[in-house]
Amino acid sequence: MEAKRATIKDVAEAAGVGVATVSRVLSGGSASPATRERVLAVAAQLDYRPSALGRNLRQRRTGGIGLLVPDLTDTFFGQLAEGVLACARSAGEPVVLGSTGDDPEQEAELVGMLLEQSVDRVIAVPSGGADTWGPAARAGMTVVFADRLPAERPGDAPSGPMPGSMSGSASGSTADLMLLDGVPPPPPSPPVLPTGVPAVLADDRAGIRTAVRYLRGLGHRRIAFLGGPGHDRRVAAFREAIGPAVDEDLVVFATGSRDSAYAAASGLFQSRPDLTAVLAGGNVLGEAAVLAARELDLRVPRDVSLVMYDDVPWAELCSPPLTVIAQPGRDIGYRACELVLRASGRRPRTVVLPTELIVRGSCGPLR
Amino acid sequence: MEAKRATIKDVAEAAGVGVATVSRVLSGGSASPATRERVLAVAAQLDYRPSALGRNLRQRRTGGIGLLVPDLTDTFFGQLAEGVLACARSAGEPVVLGSTGDDPEQEAELVGMLLEQSVDRVIAVPSGGADTWGPAARAGMTVVFADRLPAERPGDAPSGPMPGSMSGSASGSTADLMLLDGVPPPPPSPPVLPTGVPAVLADDRAGIRTAVRYLRGLGHRRIAFLGGPGHDRRVAAFREAIGPAVDEDLVVFATGSRDSAYAAASGLFQSRPDLTAVLAGGNVLGEAAVLAARELDLRVPRDVSLVMYDDVPWAELCSPPLTVIAQPGRDIGYRACELVLRASGRRPRTVVLPTELIVRGSCGPLR
DNA sequence: CGCCTCCATGGAAACGATTCCATCATGGTT
DNA sequence: AACCATGATGGAATCGTTTCCATGGAGGCG
Structure with missing residues (x-):
């Protein structure tokens, strides 16, 4: 009953070709029209889906992009998330979500989790400061901030003064x-x-x-x-x-x-x-x-x-x-996602909506 | 600069042990106190994080759980998502998010994406019917529905009659x-x-x-x-x-x-x-x-x-x-996540809040 | 006619982890 | 003193994919 998924090997065998050929056909490499057709047919018939795990492992590339927001209960972040999701879907990229609760510690923990998942592109509404995002960048992450910028000084929560307290330093951070x-x-x-x-x-x-x-x-x-x-x-x-x-x-x-x-x-x-x-x-x-x-x-x-x-x-x-x-919450998310996706070239500039x-x-x- | 992440091999080498030993130490297997300590020290010093990719590939187990909601802009689904996130975090599981827009087609597509990612536990607020979720279950997914149940009849969108139209069959679906x-x-x-x-x-x-x-x-x-x-x-x-x-x-x-x-x-x-x-x-x-x-x-x-x-x-x-x-949106999400996580035993019952x-x-x- | 090029193709390595299994040392028992 | 059980340890296989490289055949050109 629990039909385990077909692997590339199964397809290769069924089509009477080598795994390399299957891989090439499926990723647009060169192949003779005859084999291409055959492989495609077999793959469809077996309902073959390449495993992202195998691919990502081999390519040392991440699957997906991370999204860190303070609180999904806040409609604004919901809109932002929808924007990210829309863009990511059109790029075929999965989105790994985390909610930080505006807590730098949780945020750091979530960054660690993303790192572990080999998710190296992240869109974040940052809560923590440089001591979270410095290491993240150093670990090779491509980070795009949305809606806010992280606090400058390490250990400085961007919210400044605490609840109920009146004001902070006289001239801003x-x-x-x-x-x-x-x-x-x-x-x-x-x-x-x-x-x-x-x-x-x-x-x-x-x-x-x-x-x-x-x-x-x-x-x-x-x-x-x-x-x-x-x-x-x-x-x-x-x-x-x-x-x-x-x-x-x-x-x-x-x-x-x-x-x-x-x-x-x-x-x-x-x-x-x-x-x-x-x-x-x-x-x-x-x-x-x-x-x-x-x-x-x-x-x-x-x-x-x-x-x-x-x-x-x-x-x-x-x-x-x-x-x-x-403020265009959805657009902010969408643009942030675009930025993080095409971050391959030179570093993207900041966008103001x-x-x-x-x-x-x-x-x-x-x- | 871009220090690539240390692998288990690096740790093994640096600690002067075999990779098997490192793996055992890190996943709680047996090891002599001396080596355990050494390995741990080296791992910490190298800031080693096991790659979820490698692990999941080997174990043919998924990383993470999927979450499919119709629209994050709707506060209720935001609450639900927060519940799922809270539970997932405490279990150390990443959450892959998708927004279906209440469209069975998009939903099916997202299910496919999750399948490709080897995400085989899913929490869904379903839009589509049996023709989406039947195949999903058949592919070995553990699915827990939240807030709604999918339509019974294949091809039947659960919303019944279309917008503006008045009512449907006289006695419910x-x-x-x-x-x-x-x-x-x-x-x-x-x-x-x-x-x-x-x-x-x-x-x-x-x-x-x-x-x-x-x-x-x-x-x-x-x-x-x-x-x-x-x-x-x-x-x-x-x-x-x-x-x-x-x-x-x-x-x-x-x-x-x-x-x-x-x-x-x-x-x-x-x-x-x-x-x-x-x-x-x-x-x-x-x-x-x-x-x-x-x-x-x-x-x-x-x-x-x-x-x-x-x-x-x-x-x-x-x-x-x-x-x-x-209705307790957050709790619904939390419980659903609990259910999907401990679905290993016999099949979980439906919960009504x-x-x-x-x-x-x-x-x-x-x- | 021979050689060179080009293309399709398959084998095999690599990615990073887990895990089976064999090996080896140790200590206790007969 | 020989033997066995136990526990620590490392090598190697494995997961599913991509990609490098070698092979072989076909065809073009000198």
Whole structure:
């Protein structure tokens, strides 16, 4: 019953040829039309499928590409994953998935697992810093980052300050400074990005700037930022957009969990009842903000205006529908996959995809 | 620079022992304490990692487990995937992911890909029917279904009737009948489920029944069901709960896409303005229902009551917050993974996980 | 007519691991 | 003192594929 799979040897035997010939026929090598046809027929009849194991072992090449995301429950990463999957499918490459939970340790462990599987092309939304990704690259992995860049300093989790704590170093991390290209009042978009680091990112800077300007235009002055893990670049952009006089109490961080996000949002609203607008750095944060506001009887947008980074299907369902900074999650994944696949040539450049402010109903004029 | 990975041979050489000894030490075989220590030291120093390729080839065993879901953008499948990932990680097994888009053809293709990768344990939310999964099983795959069962009849997509069309055969599909165990007015929960089919399912029947009773209790009589691909069991449960006099026009199907869901919902509201309650078979359908209702100026719950199958984080964000039938997506994934991992012994039984009606604000009394 | 080239073809090595089996040393028993 | 059981150890086969290389035949050209 359990018919074990036919091997190339079986095919060769049945077709009366050598295994080498079968291999050549199947991988497009030269062969006489007669044998080619015969081999093909036999292979089809035996339902022969070459084993990726054998092939990969021989070629010392990997099967598949790895995909590491913080949390598939977050719609954005789901979109990103769908993009990667779509591209990988069209290339016929399997995708090995890992969820890091925004934990550098788990991430490192998963990288090890991929290494063991001989998966040497990886698309990652990084949680850890150089001490994870340095070794990975050194082990010969082709890594493309998506949505974020890893923290610069070894051992530095990119989320910066811990949950509930208010703000961090006054001028952003090393990575952020580098991102901003060292020009304090930099020219308008497109932003200058670190070269040599293959990555696909959304144009956070432009998105955030647009949102801040929009809020400013509505009269808001006390604008808060609600950040999560991996939002360093967004925070930096926020600081840049706000200008020199950033009210540090209005920059708050949460970890990846929904509870933490809610706590951060609620804490922010309670400690600073004078704020008039909030910019949430991701959809989980946005959700938390809506929830916290409702819990505290703050009406949106009457009492507080809200902009969420990330467009998700339910943003339209909220009442009022949420004004968002949309980023093309699916495209980010797709492009990252393209990059990692054709990384054979010279190293791929970083790609920046545009964001878009979608104005719905969660922002109103200052009153 | 590109230090290629150390092989077992390198370790053996460096430790001055044979490869067999290294293998034994590393996989817990017998060895003298002295050599064991030496080998371990050398292995650590060389940062040796056994190649899964070599191992799997030799053992003719698969690396990893496959996971096939319709769409990672759907939060529910994201939760399910997280569950699988959690369990797989703790077992040290890599997960190969595929997204089927609810398309039997893509699904079959992905199964082929997994076969090629020698991945012979699969967790699937099936889209195709027996003509996909029969061959898969025959090829020696251990398959555990999650959330759904495949259609019984070959070539029969489990979604039954096509989008927009109204209802199907008057008494559910063969699969559903089998599910109901052939007893037309069956005893209350727990439902009798098909044995021998390894699967992890939510107790749709109880969930739907509870929801229908709840709506009935509020006075609703014209209750509609909005179904999507793979919702056969839910439809069947709905029919059963409603009783013999099912208004077939109130049972509507959409395909997996959000557009289709919206179209179905909108069409339903417009063609049957007399309905007073809607039961959405999944979160995408629920989202569509909310959107369509708003578009048509139907207020929830004043004009129409709404229950959504699936609890998702944003259900609470809606206003009013959505009353839902919660199913443990993460647990379903986790259990399915457990099942597929310890499938070595006798065949695993089907597992049914409880659902829960979470009453929030989207249902009101008939007026 | 002979030689050289070219192409189709098959044998065999290699990839990196596990595992069977033979070998050898050791220590205990008769 | 001879023998046997036990345990550590290394060699070699094996898994399924690709690929190098040798072989042999056919055909073209000098």
